[in-house]
Amino acid sequence: MHGRVKVRTTEEEKLRKEKERQEKLKVFKNVMQTIHHKRQQHEYDKELLELTGKVLASNPDIYTLWNIRREILEQIRKNNCDEEQLSKLFNDELNVTEYCLKINPKSYCAWHQREWVLTTRSDPDWKKELDLCNKYLKLDERNFHTWDYRRFVVSQCKPPLQDEFDFTTEKLLDNFSNYSAWHYRSKMLLQLYPDVEGGRPIQDKHHKHELKLVQNAAFTDPDDTSAWFYQRWLLGAVKTVTSLVVCTVTQIKTTVAFSKQVSHNYVQSKTRLFFDNVAINGDWISCNGNDHDCLWILKHNVTINDDIDVKVEYKDEYEESHVIKCLKYKPFTYIGKSDICFQNKYSQPVIEELNEQLEACRQLLLLEPDNKWTLLTTTVFLHCINAKLYHKEAMVNLQILKNLDEQRAGYYNDLISKWNIENQLPLDYEHKNLVFRPTFSDKLTSLPHLQYYNFCEIIDLSDQYLSSNILPSLKYLQHCKILILRNNKLHTLKGFPNIELEKLDIQGNEDISAEELENFTKNHNFIIMFN
Amino acid sequence: MDDDLPTDFQVIVVGTGMVESIVAAACSRIHKNVLHLDSSDHYGGLWASYNFDGLQKFIKEVTSDPKKQVQVYNLIEQWYIEKESPPEEEKKEGEAEDGKTEPPKKIWSQANFASEYRKFNIDMTPKLLFSRGPLVELLISSNIARYAEFRCVTRVLTWLNDRLMPVPCSRADVFATEAVSIVEKRMLMKMLTSIVGYNEEEMDNEFKDWNDKTFKEYLTHKGLTPNLIHYVLFAIAGGTEDMPCLDGVKECKKFLMSLGRYGNTPFLWPMYGSGELPQCFCRLCAVFGGVYCLNRPIDTVATKTVDEGKTVVVIESKSKTLNCDHLVIGINECPKDLVSPEPAETCDISKAVFITNGTIMKSEKEPLTLLRFPPLIEGGGAVTVLEVGPATGSCPKGLFVVYFITNKVTDAETDLKPYAEKIFDMSGGDQTVESEKPKCLWSLFYNVKDTSAAVESAVPCVHVCSGPDAGLDFDRAVHQAEQIFKKICPGEEFLPRAPDPEEIVFEDDVTHGPEFEREQEDEADGDTSKE
Missing domain, CATH: 3.80.10.10 (Ribonuclease Inhibitor)
Structure with missing residues (x-):
């Protein structure tokens, strides 16, 4: 009987596959040998291009072959000035990478090759690249290779930022467990909506909107960490000014401390110390011997007398001048402290939003008092809204969190240390x-x-x-x-x-x-x- | 021609409904000799899809043949549009070129329906597939899925506060919706997560004390707000006020487990209608040698005992005698005397089909909607509504087909019209007037006898298949088909995977000669090593 259906048995199928594999291996070894031989002979021709392409088509992750392909293309470009032919070669190369990315969408070298082609050729089609990114992100919205490549493409072709921002919205609505999208969004936000007048990183309206959006994500799925990270970033997006917090002059040593690390260049050019209104020259040295530090020592050879008038002047990063007068704490010891404050400063609308969200968190806590994420967020809100007022409540919450979430007890302990110190410091600074x-x-x-x-x-x-x-x-x-x-x-x-x-x-x-x-x-x- | 038909089969299947077709495919797949008959000229029986012309014939048949009214009755067809289109006003060229103004809404007439009749696929038994339900799994495991195409249901709606509301059912929906507060979001997600974790076998589960209470009581106890209860009870569980708790949990779990496989909702809709599905199984049956014969009613069924006590079923059809070991027969084709006992009075089904000139709720892309109406009157049943558009191959562009299904209380029109009037404009007024509700252009109300209860046959070797039920999915049909198959072929696998074309070898392909010899050598080698 002819033409009757007969299905291969699994045993037959296995044998057939093994045979196929052996044959493939033989072919692969042969081709690789030819490739290496040709390269040694400097035969950078289209045949070599074809051979490497064939191997990459089944295994896109052989870096060596991509390198050889670049050598060939460079060589052809040197020898051949026909723009049209060159353009065609580059197009072919893009097709090879696209084919390879279909096999492995997370192939580092295929993405890199694409970037190389685009930056090397004289006639890149960025629109097409952006479309490619859209396509790949539709297939896998979390492929960070594609997001990375997208940022590269966008940096070159500069599409309207609003479009990019809206694109992240679209992707997050599909699936908000997406670090890449949240991250990209944060970058867009700072560029699109900076609060120029108020000097804040983000305009109130948008800051509020983002806080709302991320709160929605966080409460939809509290176990997804990407939303929490974005929320923390949003809460931290406040105007910060570097300040000189304390200046100490004794017969032994003269030091200034800053709220955060500053560069040597900054201290040297923006900070000036005066004894009896005479500027003191000297060299600022980092206490840790680094280029950036929070504590700097002034090496000078002026003798410190008792009852001199000491003051320090500095300019912050907004070029605003500040003067701190030093008081005599004891003979030959002068200390000048600035007004310090650790409270994040939000605008009124944002504070209102935070209060609203705090209220929602409190409601939830009544329903599920043991939910770690709700409790932690409540605590962070308390701290951000008014650290001093809510200090006790925040501390109690952190103690509960230590028990609820033992694996992160160390983190909560450090947070307790930090917030306690921040609470005590302004008081200590008031006393001599x-x-x-x-x-x-x-x-x-x-x-x-x-x-x-x-x-x-x-x-x-x-x-x-x-x-x-x-x-x-x-x-x-x-x-x-x-x-x-x-x-x-x-x-x-x-x-x-x-x-x-x-x-x-x-x-x-x-x-x-x-x-x-x-x-x-x-x-x-x-x-x-x-x- | 009749003479060509062999007379002896292992299995004869009468009727091409869903259950019959699955059994036919399953028997043929394990190489039983199958004959499949249907008294009509088309596949599917009560499970069929009709084009508009076919539907008109069906209506005529039912209304003129009292015998047919046992299955389908109370049939009322109504037009809301003119017989003929008004002569088209000639457009000025300038207007046509102005791309910005939308083209005026088409005015449909009965004549348009008749001329485009082939673009309609109207289902008698519209049903959805759960993405992880038994039918989807069966289609995949048996490899029958390649005969069918599906579309994802794009949204689930409900009727809440006297208007249509989208139901947030997936994680992405809950994140994006503005209809529920963040506290509600957390509560909803918590409830859904707890239901997903429900395990019947586990004795000490969350729901163990809720056996004798309603699902609504449970949801209320959990502190869900009225809106959330509505979503979970009516839209997700598809229940009513008195749904028992465990049923609700099971229905919800089924819904939730099917999320995230294909689209944003848990449902698939077969392209060109549910009537396609029985045909997919028939096709597999035919591929494995099943013989098909439509337009072939049967006259009598009898059994006779042949030698060795074996019983044979003898069928008279068009004065031909057919013999088989097993007869599988649809309830509606089955002679009364074969069914024992007569099925108990059951609740029949009220159905309606509407053709409208727009979707019930505007959306960006063409929607495919499941709407679950809670009972509008106390004690009434819930109504399931399916709206399908041109993209599913159900109707011409510009139209939507909407199905209504509920358990019969009075008659189809009385049961369903109040619901239809909530979402359609049934005034038959000017079609071009823009309004909230789409215009109903045509409607059909009918009752179907519920023959879905499992029926035992009075005769061994005769297996009776149920008719369509009022349920949303095909699960009961699949389950029943498997039971019947197991009775016919005990111990045999139910629809093992059918091979793909590339796995099939034709006898001519098999290599002969040297290949054979070498294998012999190998075997000999193996033998020696053993010794």
């Missing part, structure tokens, strides 16, 4: 005191903003939960004489900075070995108390 001692009961696990306390002579960090990785940051304590680290969780003294103390108390850190202590005392000439 050269001692720093935490006034809250929560244990410190980290030492944020430590440069703010660089003027203190006594730093009492006893009975905290500090571990050895805070040691390098003690470098900020340039004026400290007595440092108390009693009863902490130090396990080594490795990383202890070179600072000129009179006394160091490290009693009650049981994990430090006797041998290490012995070495440490030998190498330091201040009093060290230990057990």
Whole structure:
């Protein structure tokens, strides 16, 4: 009987596949050999182009072959000036990459080859590239290779930013679990809607809208982290000004501390110190020896007398001048502090939106008090709206979070340390005191903003939960004489900075070995108390 | 011609409805010798799709033949448009070229319907497929899916606060909707997630104490707002106020599990109508050697015992005697005496079909809609509405076909007209006037006898297939077909995957000679090594 249906058995099918594989392998080895041979002979011709193309068509991720193809194209371009032919060659190359991307849409080298072609040829068709991105993002809206390539294309052809912004909206409506889209959106937002008049990064209207949008995503699926990241970014998008927070002048050392790291160039050109209205010349040196630092030491050779008039002048990044007068804290010691504030400053409409969202969070918490994301967001809102007013509530929430979400207990502990310090710092700055001692009961696990306390002579960090990785940051304590680290969780003294103390108390850190202590005392000439 | 038809078969199937066709395909697939008959000149029986001309014939048949009215009755057809189109006013050339003004709405006449009759595919039994439901899985696993094309249902609507509302059913919908607050979003998503996690076998599940309560009570207990309860109960579970809790949970789970496979909703609609599906199974049956004969009513069915106590079913058809081991017969083709006992009085089905000049709710792209009406009067049944457009091959451009299905209370018109009037303009007024509601151009109300209950046959070796049910999907038909198949062919696989053309070898292709010899050698080698 002829023409009857007969289906291959799985055994037959397996044999047939294996045979096919063997044949393929033989062909592959042969072609690769020919390719290498031709390249060694510098035969950069169309045949080599064809051979490499054939192999790449079934395996797009052989970098070497893409490199060879670029060599060939460069060679042809050098020898041949016929624009039309060249254009055709580049088009063919784009077709090869497109074919390869169909096989592996996440092929680094295929995307790279495409970028190379577009930047190398004289007649790139950017519109077509943008369409290609649309097509690929329709097939997989989370392919970050395509998003990356899209940003490259957009940087070249500069389509209306609004279109790009709307494109991210469209993609997020399809599926908001998309880091690439949220990220791209954040970039667009800053460029499209900066608040030029108010000096804020984003116009109120849009800031509000985005907060609403991301809140929707977050409450639709709280387990999707991409929305939370975007929300945090939005909350952080406030106007920030670098400020000089404290200037300390003693007979030994002159220092200035900034709210965040600034460059040497900035300190040197924007900061001037005056003794009795005479500008002091000198060289600013980073306390950590870096190009960017928060604490700078002025090397000068002016003698510090008692009862001089000390002030410091600086310009912020908006070229606004500030003057800080230093007060005499004790003979030969002058300290000038600025008004400090850690509160994020939002515009009124944004604050209203945040309050509304806080209210929604509170409602939800009543329904599901143990939801980690709701509680964390509530806490972040409290902090952003009025950190001082809601300080206690925020601290209570963070303690609950430590239990709800044990895996991130360290993160919550550090947040507790940070917000406590930020709460205490403005009060400490109001008093004429050269001692720093935490006034809250929560244990410190980290030492944020430590440069703010660089003027203190006594730093009492006893009975905290500090571990050895805070040691390098003690470098900020340039004026400290007595440092108390009693009863902490130090396990080594490795990383202890070179600072000129009179006394160091490290009693009650049981994990430090006797041998290490012995070495440490030998190498330091201040009093060290230990057990 | 009749003489060509063989007389002895293993299985004879009478009727080409959904259940009959699946059984025919399944038997033929495992190489049973199958004859498939239908008394009409088309496939599908009550499951068929008709073009407009075919539908007119069907209506005429039913109204003129009292025998047919056992199955279909209370049939009322009505036109809302003129017989002939008014003579077209000649357009000025300038107007035509002005691309900005939209072309005026077409004025449809009965004559237009008649001339475009072939563009209609109107279903007698319109049904949807759940993306992960048994029929989709069967179509894939059996490889019959390649005979059919589908479109995704684009939206699920409900009737809420006296207007149509889209139901947020997927994650993307919940994110995008502005109809629910963020707190509601969280609650809705939480409820849906908890339902997805429902496992019947697990004794200690969330719903264990809700056995004797209604789904509505459960949703209320969970603190869902009235809007959310409406969405979940009426639109997602497709229920009514008194739906038992566990039924609601199961229906919701079925809906939710089918999300995210093909489109934004859990449903697929067959291109060219539900009537295509029985034909796909018939095609597979024919590919595997099934013999087809339409227009072939049967006269009598009898059984006789032949030697060795084997029973044979004997069928007289057009004065020809056909013998088979098993007879599979649709309930509507089945002689009364074969059915035992007479099926109990069941609730019949009220149906309606409308042809309109626009969609019930405007959308950017052509929509394909499932609308679930909660009962408008207390104690009434819910109404399922399906709206399909030209993209599904159901009607000419500019029109929509809308199906209404509910359980019969009075008669189809009384049961369904109040619902239709909510969403259509049934005044028969000027078609060009822009209004909220689309104009109804044509309508058909009818009742169908519910023959969907499983029926036992009085005679062994005769298997009776149910008619269409009022349900949304094909699940019952698939289930019943599998049961019948198992009775006919115990222990055999139900519709194993049919091979693709490339997997099929024709005897002529098989290589002979040397190939054979080499295999022999290999075998010999193997033998030696064993020794």
